[in-house]
Amino acid sequence: MPTPPDLTLPTPIAAISPPITVSIVSHGQLALVRPLLEQLDRHSRAAIAKVVLTLNIPEPDALAGQSWGFEVEWIRNASPKGFGANHNQAFGRCDTPWFLVLNPDIRxxxxxxxxxxxxxxxxxxxxxxxxxxxxxxxxxPHRALLTPLEILGRNKPGYVRPAVPAWIPGLFMLFRSAAYREIGGFDERFFMYGEDFDICARTRLAGWTLQVGEDLLARHDAQRASHRSKRYLYWHVTSLLKVWLSGSFWRYRRMRTPAP
Structure with missing residues (x-):
């Protein structure tokens, strides 16, 4: 009779179905996406079921002829969508326990x-x-609660960063699919910027935690468009106003404010 498996031991990632669906959105950035896919294939192939790659605007296929150890499923938008709408659309293709939102310029x-x-x-x-x-x-450093005073004070002497983040930037967000589904994904009223804070607030309000792998590191080849484009700056400012006028912001602020 064969020996039954030891159910007390964790199953290696490579021994189970790949648990992650990755969502990447390209805004004419396939040249940035290509090295990212190569790195994911090299280092994390066993964890990735598929990559949903959304072309938000038409662009030449800089990935032609390439293949990886996971499926790449393409979405070509007829017209551009916002950050949250694109990733919500990709989540409709997700049937794995984890859903990873990833910027093209992550390494x-x-x-x-x-x-x-x-x-x-x-x-x-x-x-x-x-x-x-x-x-x-x-x-x-970890991000504090996003308020006007916090933005004005974060670069001043004596500013103290939190030991635990109040929110996680949208460039690398690994969601438990059950949590993403429960809160309804990103709020599509945000076109770009602000949706990352909002979804973190709603995740916490729903009883889930935000967790950081303190011993793990990814690199960001930052594209600071809001510093040089009036249109991006406009999106940034109007998104902040939407955050501060939202009910989830004020409920989250009360959750994080210690009782007197």
Missing amino acids: VDSDVLAPLIVQAAPDAGLMTPRILEPGKTAPE
Whole structure:
């Protein structure tokens, strides 16, 4: 009689169906997407069921002739969509336990996906590694509650960053699919900017936690469009106003404010 499996031991990621669907949106950025796919294939192939790659605007196929160890499913939008709408659309193609929202300009030098899942607490609804920005030697500090005073004070002497993030930037967001589905995904009223804070607030309000892989690192080749484009700056400012006028912002603020 064969020996039954030891159910007390964790099953290696490679021994089960790949648990992650990745969503990447290109805005004429396939040249940035190509090295990202190569790195994901090199380091995290066993964790990825498929990549849903959305072309938000028409562009030449810079990936022609390429293949990877996971499926790449294409979506070609007839007209451009906002950040949240694109990833919600991609989530409609997700049938895995985890859903990863990833910027085209993220870079990884090792596998961070399998370790994130191994580290996940039972109530972790949204996870991320630490993020290293260009020219920096230390990862980005955790984000405090997004308020006008916080924005004005974050670069002043004496500003104290939180030990636990109040929100996670939208460039690398690994959602538990059950949590994403429960809260209805991104709020599509945000076209670009602000939707990352909003979805973090609603995730926490729904009883899920935000968890950071403190020992894991991804690099961000930052594209600071809002610093040089009036249109992007307009989206940024109007999105902040939408955040501060939303009910989820004020409920989350009360949740995080200690009782007197």
